[in-house]
Amino acid sequence: MPYTAKQVFDALRKVIHPEQKKDIITLGMVQEVTVEGKKVSFSLVFNSKNSTNIANLKKTCVEVIEKELGEDVEIRGNIKATTIDDGEPQHDEKPLSRVKNIIAVASGKGGVGKSTVATNLAVALANSGAKVGLVDADIFGPSIPKMFKAENDRPSVFKRGNKEIIEPVEKYGVKILSIGFFINPDDALVWRGPMATGALNQLLLQGDWGELDYLLIDLPPGTSDIHLTLVQSTAVTGAIIVSTPQDVALADAVKGISMFKGEKINVPVLGLIENMAWFTPAELPENKYYIFGKGGCEALAKKMNIPLLAQIPIVQSIRESGDNGVPVAADSDSVLGKAFDDLAKNVVNAVNERNSKLSATKIVEIDPNASCGV
Secondary structure, eight states, X not given: OOOOHHHHXXXXXXXXXXXXXXXXXXXXXXXEEEEETTEEEEEEEEOTTTGGGHHHHHHHHHHHHHHHHOTTXXXXXXXXXXXXOTTOOSOXXXXXXXXXXXXXXXXXXXXXXXXXXXXXXXXXXXXXXXXXXXXXXXXXXXXXXXXXXXXXXXXXXXXXXXXXXXXXXXXXXXXXXXXXXXXXXXXXXXXXXXXHHHHHHHHHHSBOOOSEEEEXXXXXXXXXXXXXXXXXXXXXXXXXXXXXXXXXXXXXXXXXXXXXXXXXXXXXXXXXXXXXXXXXXXXXTTOOBOTTOSSHHHHHHHHHTOOEEEEEEEOHHHXXXXXXXXXXXXXXXXXXXXXXXXHHHHHHHHHHHHXXXXXXXXXXXXXXXXXXXX
Protein backbone atom coordinates (compact mmCIF):
# COMPACT_ATOMS: atom_id res chain seq x y z
CA MET A 1 0.00 0.00 0.00
CA PRO A 2 1.53 3.39 -0.99
CA TYR A 3 2.45 5.87 1.70
CA THR A 4 0.93 9.35 1.98
CA ALA A 5 2.37 12.77 2.73
CA LYS A 6 0.21 12.91 5.85
CA GLN A 7 1.98 9.81 7.22
CA VAL A 8 5.31 11.49 6.59
CA PHE A 9 4.25 14.72 8.34
CA ASP A 10 2.79 12.77 11.28
CA ALA A 11 6.04 10.82 11.69
CA LEU A 12 8.27 13.90 11.46
CA ARG A 13 6.31 15.65 14.20
CA LYS A 14 8.11 13.24 16.53
CA VAL A 15 11.50 14.65 15.51
CA ILE A 16 12.39 17.35 18.07
CA HIS A 17 15.06 19.94 17.37
CA PRO A 18 17.64 19.48 20.17
CA GLU A 19 18.15 23.22 20.77
CA GLN A 20 14.81 24.81 19.92
CA LYS A 21 12.83 22.05 21.68
CA LYS A 22 10.10 21.99 19.05
CA ASP A 23 9.30 19.46 16.36
CA ILE A 24 10.67 20.14 12.89
CA ILE A 25 7.18 20.42 11.35
CA THR A 26 6.19 23.21 13.72
CA LEU A 27 9.50 24.93 13.00
CA GLY A 28 8.72 24.87 9.28
CA MET A 29 11.90 22.96 8.46
CA VAL A 30 10.24 20.28 6.32
CA GLN A 31 9.47 21.29 2.75
CA GLU A 32 8.97 19.78 -0.72
CA VAL A 33 7.63 16.45 0.55
CA THR A 34 7.24 13.94 -2.27
CA VAL A 35 5.79 10.44 -1.96
CA GLU A 36 6.04 8.07 -4.92
CA GLY A 37 4.96 4.58 -3.92
CA LYS A 38 7.47 3.49 -1.26
CA LYS A 39 9.92 6.30 -2.03
CA VAL A 40 9.73 9.27 0.33
CA SER A 41 11.81 12.41 -0.13
CA PHE A 42 11.82 15.90 1.35
CA SER A 43 14.01 18.90 2.11
CA LEU A 44 15.19 19.96 5.55
CA VAL A 45 15.73 23.71 5.74
CA PHE A 46 18.36 24.92 8.22
CA ASN A 47 19.47 28.41 9.20
CA SER A 48 22.53 29.72 11.01
CA LYS A 49 21.01 28.86 14.38
CA ASN A 50 20.55 25.18 13.72
CA SER A 51 22.88 24.26 10.86
CA THR A 52 25.27 22.41 13.21
CA ASN A 53 22.58 19.77 13.72
CA ILE A 54 22.21 18.78 10.05
CA ALA A 55 23.76 15.31 10.24
CA ASN A 56 22.06 14.33 13.51
CA LEU A 57 18.62 15.54 12.43
CA LYS A 58 18.85 13.79 9.05
CA LYS A 59 19.78 10.57 10.86
CA THR A 60 16.91 10.99 13.31
CA CYS A 61 14.46 11.63 10.44
CA VAL A 62 15.51 8.40 8.74
CA GLU A 63 15.12 6.41 11.95
CA VAL A 64 11.69 7.86 12.75
CA ILE A 65 10.36 7.42 9.19
CA GLU A 66 11.48 3.78 9.10
CA LYS A 67 9.99 3.13 12.54
CA GLU A 68 6.64 4.76 11.81
CA LEU A 69 6.16 3.75 8.16
CA GLY A 70 8.01 0.42 8.17
CA GLU A 71 11.38 -0.83 6.97
CA ASP A 72 10.16 -1.07 3.36
CA VAL A 73 10.05 2.72 3.05
CA GLU A 74 12.75 4.14 0.78
CA ILE A 75 14.05 7.17 2.67
CA ARG A 76 17.82 6.73 2.94
CA GLY A 77 19.62 9.19 0.70
CA ASN A 78 16.38 11.02 -0.10
CA ILE A 79 16.61 13.82 2.48
CA LYS A 80 18.03 17.02 1.02
CA ALA A 81 19.46 19.54 3.49
CA THR A 82 19.66 23.22 2.56
CA THR A 83 21.03 26.14 4.55
CA ILE A 84 19.57 29.64 4.37
CA ASP A 85 20.32 32.94 5.99
CA ASP A 86 18.83 33.26 9.46
CA GLY A 87 15.22 34.47 9.30
CA GLU A 88 14.96 34.20 5.49
CA PRO A 89 12.56 31.73 3.85
CA GLN A 90 13.97 29.04 1.58
CA HIS A 91 12.27 30.55 -1.44
CA ASP A 92 9.83 33.28 -2.28
CA GLU A 93 7.31 30.94 -3.81
CA LYS A 94 3.98 32.49 -4.64
CA PRO A 95 0.85 30.76 -3.28
CA LEU A 96 -0.57 28.13 -5.66
CA SER A 97 2.44 28.48 -7.98
CA ARG A 98 2.72 24.69 -8.29
CA VAL A 99 -1.00 24.12 -8.91
CA LYS A 100 -1.53 23.41 -12.60
CA ASN A 101 -5.30 23.83 -12.83
CA ILE A 102 -7.79 25.58 -10.54
CA ILE A 103 -11.39 24.56 -11.19
CA ALA A 104 -14.42 26.27 -9.68
CA VAL A 105 -17.41 23.98 -9.02
CA ALA A 106 -20.51 26.17 -8.87
CA SER A 107 -24.29 26.07 -8.98
CA GLY A 108 -26.97 28.68 -9.53
CA LYS A 109 -29.01 27.51 -6.54
CA GLY A 110 -28.67 25.34 -3.47
CA GLY A 111 -29.86 21.77 -3.11
CA VAL A 112 -28.62 20.49 -6.46
CA GLY A 113 -25.87 18.29 -5.00
CA LYS A 114 -22.91 20.49 -5.93
CA SER A 115 -20.77 19.51 -2.93
CA THR A 116 -21.54 15.83 -3.49
CA VAL A 117 -20.41 16.17 -7.09
CA ALA A 118 -17.27 18.12 -6.10
CA THR A 119 -16.36 15.49 -3.49
CA ASN A 120 -16.75 12.52 -5.80
CA LEU A 121 -15.09 14.29 -8.73
CA ALA A 122 -12.07 15.03 -6.53
CA VAL A 123 -11.83 11.38 -5.42
CA ALA A 124 -12.28 10.10 -8.99
CA LEU A 125 -9.50 12.40 -10.23
CA ALA A 126 -7.24 11.15 -7.41
CA ASN A 127 -8.09 7.55 -8.35
CA SER A 128 -6.81 8.30 -11.85
CA GLY A 129 -3.38 9.13 -10.43
CA ALA A 130 -3.74 12.91 -10.43
CA LYS A 131 -2.62 15.07 -7.51
CA VAL A 132 -5.81 16.72 -6.26
CA GLY A 133 -6.85 19.33 -3.72
CA LEU A 134 -10.32 20.49 -2.66
CA VAL A 135 -11.22 23.80 -0.99
CA ASP A 136 -14.62 24.00 0.70
CA ALA A 137 -15.40 27.62 -0.16
CA ASP A 138 -19.02 27.35 0.98
CA ILE A 139 -18.05 29.45 3.98
CA PHE A 140 -21.57 29.72 5.41
CA GLY A 141 -22.49 26.05 5.08
CA PRO A 142 -19.36 23.86 4.91
CA SER A 143 -20.29 20.23 4.21
CA ILE A 144 -17.08 18.76 2.79
CA PRO A 145 -15.71 17.59 6.20
CA LYS A 146 -18.81 15.45 6.77
CA MET A 147 -18.63 13.97 3.27
CA PHE A 148 -15.09 12.80 4.01
CA LYS A 149 -15.88 11.75 7.61
CA ALA A 150 -13.41 14.36 8.80
CA GLU A 151 -15.56 16.58 11.04
CA ASN A 152 -13.20 16.04 13.97
CA ASP A 153 -9.98 16.58 12.03
CA ARG A 154 -8.00 19.73 12.77
CA PRO A 155 -5.34 20.82 10.27
CA SER A 156 -2.01 21.78 11.79
CA VAL A 157 -0.55 25.24 11.32
CA PHE A 158 3.20 25.80 11.04
CA LYS A 159 5.59 28.59 10.21
CA ARG A 160 7.39 28.87 6.88
CA GLY A 161 9.66 31.84 7.20
CA ASN A 162 7.44 34.53 8.67
CA LYS A 163 4.22 33.14 7.23
CA GLU A 164 1.71 30.80 8.85
CA ILE A 165 0.93 27.80 6.65
CA ILE A 166 -2.07 25.46 7.00
CA GLU A 167 -1.46 21.80 6.29
CA PRO A 168 -4.51 20.29 4.49
CA VAL A 169 -6.24 17.16 5.75
CA GLU A 170 -5.78 14.26 3.33
CA LYS A 171 -8.53 11.72 2.63
CA TYR A 172 -8.82 9.27 -0.27
CA GLY A 173 -5.78 10.87 -1.88
CA VAL A 174 -7.36 14.36 -1.81
CA LYS A 175 -5.91 17.31 0.11
CA ILE A 176 -8.80 19.15 1.78
CA LEU A 177 -9.27 22.45 3.56
CA SER A 178 -12.58 23.77 4.88
CA ILE A 179 -13.66 26.42 7.36
CA GLY A 180 -15.58 23.50 8.88
CA PHE A 181 -12.29 22.18 10.31
CA PHE A 182 -11.95 25.26 12.50
CA ILE A 183 -15.46 25.63 13.95
CA ASN A 184 -17.90 23.68 16.07
CA PRO A 185 -20.14 21.74 13.62
CA ASP A 186 -23.22 22.84 15.57
CA ASP A 187 -22.40 26.55 15.42
CA ALA A 188 -24.17 28.79 12.92
CA LEU A 189 -21.83 30.97 10.89
CA VAL A 190 -23.07 34.55 10.77
CA TRP A 191 -20.32 36.49 9.03
CA ARG A 192 -20.20 39.76 7.19
CA GLY A 193 -18.85 39.68 3.65
CA PRO A 194 -15.24 40.74 4.43
CA MET A 195 -14.95 38.08 7.12
CA ALA A 196 -16.12 35.35 4.74
CA THR A 197 -13.85 36.44 1.92
CA GLY A 198 -10.92 36.69 4.33
CA ALA A 199 -11.54 33.11 5.45
CA LEU A 200 -11.54 31.92 1.83
CA ASN A 201 -8.24 33.66 1.13
CA GLN A 202 -6.67 31.98 4.15
CA LEU A 203 -7.73 28.53 2.99
CA LEU A 204 -6.71 29.20 -0.58
CA LEU A 205 -3.49 31.16 -0.21
CA GLN A 206 -2.10 29.83 3.08
CA GLY A 207 -2.79 26.17 2.39
CA ASP A 208 0.29 23.98 1.92
CA TRP A 209 -0.97 22.65 -1.40
CA GLY A 210 2.40 21.86 -2.94
CA GLU A 211 2.27 20.39 -6.43
CA LEU A 212 -1.25 19.65 -7.67
CA ASP A 213 -2.72 18.75 -11.04
CA TYR A 214 -6.16 19.99 -10.01
CA LEU A 215 -7.42 22.18 -7.18
CA LEU A 216 -11.23 22.10 -7.01
CA ILE A 217 -13.06 25.00 -5.35
CA ASP A 218 -16.53 24.07 -4.04
CA LEU A 219 -18.27 27.45 -4.18
CA PRO A 220 -21.45 28.50 -2.37
CA PRO A 221 -24.64 28.46 -4.46
CA GLY A 222 -25.57 31.56 -6.41
CA THR A 223 -23.29 34.51 -7.16
CA SER A 224 -21.67 36.37 -4.29
CA ASP A 225 -18.61 38.05 -2.79
CA ILE A 226 -17.01 34.61 -2.46
CA HIS A 227 -17.08 34.12 -6.24
CA LEU A 228 -15.55 37.55 -6.83
CA THR A 229 -12.89 36.94 -4.17
CA LEU A 230 -11.88 33.70 -5.87
CA VAL A 231 -11.35 35.23 -9.31
CA GLN A 232 -9.59 38.24 -7.77
CA SER A 233 -7.26 36.06 -5.68
CA THR A 234 -6.13 33.54 -8.27
CA ALA A 235 -6.29 32.67 -11.94
CA VAL A 236 -9.13 30.15 -12.31
CA THR A 237 -8.57 27.69 -15.17
CA GLY A 238 -12.27 27.05 -15.67
CA ALA A 239 -15.65 26.59 -14.05
CA ILE A 240 -18.03 23.64 -13.87
CA ILE A 241 -21.74 24.29 -13.29
CA VAL A 242 -23.89 21.71 -11.48
CA SER A 243 -27.67 21.73 -11.92
CA THR A 244 -30.70 19.52 -11.73
CA PRO A 245 -32.91 19.27 -14.84
CA GLN A 246 -35.98 21.21 -13.65
CA ASP A 247 -36.67 24.68 -15.01
CA VAL A 248 -36.19 26.58 -11.73
CA ALA A 249 -32.66 25.17 -11.32
CA LEU A 250 -31.79 25.70 -14.99
CA ALA A 251 -32.80 29.36 -14.80
CA ASP A 252 -30.32 29.88 -11.97
CA ALA A 253 -27.68 27.80 -13.77
CA VAL A 254 -27.85 30.26 -16.67
CA LYS A 255 -26.97 33.07 -14.23
CA GLY A 256 -23.94 31.12 -13.01
CA ILE A 257 -22.75 30.44 -16.55
CA SER A 258 -23.27 34.08 -17.50
CA MET A 259 -21.32 35.28 -14.50
CA PHE A 260 -18.20 33.28 -15.38
CA LYS A 261 -18.45 34.04 -19.10
CA GLY A 262 -19.08 37.75 -18.49
CA GLU A 263 -16.63 40.27 -19.89
CA LYS A 264 -15.37 41.43 -16.49
CA ILE A 265 -14.70 37.93 -15.13
CA ASN A 266 -14.06 35.92 -18.30
CA VAL A 267 -13.44 32.48 -16.82
CA PRO A 268 -13.99 29.64 -19.33
CA VAL A 269 -16.91 27.34 -18.51
CA LEU A 270 -15.65 23.78 -18.91
CA GLY A 271 -19.12 22.26 -18.93
CA LEU A 272 -22.39 21.45 -17.23
CA ILE A 273 -23.15 18.49 -14.96
CA GLU A 274 -26.75 17.29 -14.67
CA ASN A 275 -27.24 15.88 -11.18
CA MET A 276 -30.35 13.94 -10.11
CA ALA A 277 -30.95 13.31 -13.82
CA TRP A 278 -33.28 10.39 -13.10
CA PHE A 279 -34.23 8.02 -10.31
CA THR A 280 -33.40 4.33 -10.54
CA PRO A 281 -34.72 2.10 -7.72
CA ALA A 282 -32.34 -0.60 -6.50
CA GLU A 283 -34.89 -3.35 -7.25
CA LEU A 284 -35.39 -2.09 -10.82
CA PRO A 285 -31.88 -1.10 -11.96
CA GLU A 286 -32.88 -0.79 -15.62
CA ASN A 287 -35.74 1.64 -14.96
CA LYS A 288 -35.39 5.41 -15.13
CA TYR A 289 -37.90 7.81 -13.62
CA TYR A 290 -37.36 11.46 -14.58
CA ILE A 291 -38.60 13.09 -11.39
CA PHE A 292 -37.24 16.56 -12.20
CA GLY A 293 -37.83 16.45 -15.92
CA LYS A 294 -35.85 14.95 -18.77
CA GLY A 295 -32.91 16.38 -20.68
CA GLY A 296 -33.04 19.88 -19.24
CA CYS A 297 -29.28 20.25 -18.83
CA GLU A 298 -28.59 18.65 -22.20
CA ALA A 299 -30.78 21.28 -23.88
CA LEU A 300 -29.17 24.08 -21.87
CA ALA A 301 -25.66 22.87 -22.73
CA LYS A 302 -26.51 23.00 -26.43
CA LYS A 303 -28.09 26.43 -26.06
CA MET A 304 -25.09 27.87 -24.18
CA ASN A 305 -22.60 26.03 -26.41
CA ILE A 306 -20.84 24.23 -23.56
CA PRO A 307 -20.22 20.49 -23.03
CA LEU A 308 -22.53 18.30 -20.98
CA LEU A 309 -19.92 16.54 -18.85
CA ALA A 310 -22.17 13.97 -17.13
CA GLN A 311 -25.67 12.97 -16.10
CA ILE A 312 -25.65 11.60 -12.56
CA PRO A 313 -28.77 9.72 -11.39
CA ILE A 314 -30.49 9.84 -8.01
CA VAL A 315 -29.37 6.72 -6.22
CA GLN A 316 -29.82 6.05 -2.51
CA SER A 317 -26.19 5.04 -2.08
CA ILE A 318 -25.00 8.53 -3.10
CA ARG A 319 -27.01 10.08 -0.28
CA GLU A 320 -25.83 7.39 2.15
CA SER A 321 -22.21 7.86 1.15
CA GLY A 322 -22.42 11.58 1.82
CA ASP A 323 -23.94 10.98 5.26
CA ASN A 324 -21.44 8.23 6.11
CA GLY A 325 -18.37 10.05 4.83
CA VAL A 326 -17.38 7.40 2.28
CA PRO A 327 -17.58 8.87 -1.26
CA VAL A 328 -19.11 6.48 -3.80
CA ALA A 329 -16.27 7.34 -6.18
CA ALA A 330 -13.87 5.58 -3.79
CA ASP A 331 -15.22 2.27 -5.14
CA SER A 332 -14.28 2.64 -8.80
CA ASP A 333 -15.69 -0.83 -9.57
CA SER A 334 -19.24 0.13 -8.61
CA VAL A 335 -21.74 1.51 -11.13
CA LEU A 336 -21.65 4.96 -9.57
CA GLY A 337 -17.89 4.78 -9.13
CA LYS A 338 -17.57 4.22 -12.88
CA ALA A 339 -19.97 7.10 -13.54
CA PHE A 340 -17.73 9.48 -11.61
CA ASP A 341 -14.64 7.98 -13.26
CA ASP A 342 -16.22 8.88 -16.61
CA LEU A 343 -16.97 12.36 -15.31
CA ALA A 344 -13.34 12.75 -14.22
CA LYS A 345 -12.13 11.71 -17.70
CA ASN A 346 -14.48 14.22 -19.32
CA VAL A 347 -13.26 16.98 -17.01
CA VAL A 348 -9.62 16.15 -17.77
CA ASN A 349 -10.39 16.25 -21.50
CA ALA A 350 -12.23 19.57 -21.13
CA VAL A 351 -9.31 21.07 -19.18
CA ASN A 352 -6.77 19.82 -21.73
CA GLU A 353 -8.83 21.22 -24.60
CA ARG A 354 -9.24 24.55 -22.81
CA ASN A 355 -5.49 24.77 -22.13
CA SER A 356 -4.59 23.88 -25.71
CA LYS A 357 -6.88 26.53 -27.22
CA LEU A 358 -6.91 29.40 -24.74
CA SER A 359 -4.28 31.41 -22.93
CA ALA A 360 -4.02 31.26 -19.16
CA THR A 361 -6.81 33.01 -17.25
CA LYS A 362 -5.78 36.29 -15.67
CA ILE A 363 -6.59 37.33 -12.14
CA VAL A 364 -9.62 39.60 -12.32
CA GLU A 365 -9.30 43.25 -11.34
CA ILE A 366 -12.67 44.68 -10.35
CA ASP A 367 -13.40 48.22 -9.26
CA PRO A 368 -15.13 47.77 -5.88
CA ASN A 369 -17.40 50.72 -6.66
CA ALA A 370 -18.47 49.35 -10.06
CA SER A 371 -21.27 46.91 -10.83
CA CYS A 372 -20.09 43.48 -11.96
CA GLY A 373 -23.32 42.60 -13.66
CA VAL A 374 -23.83 39.40 -11.73
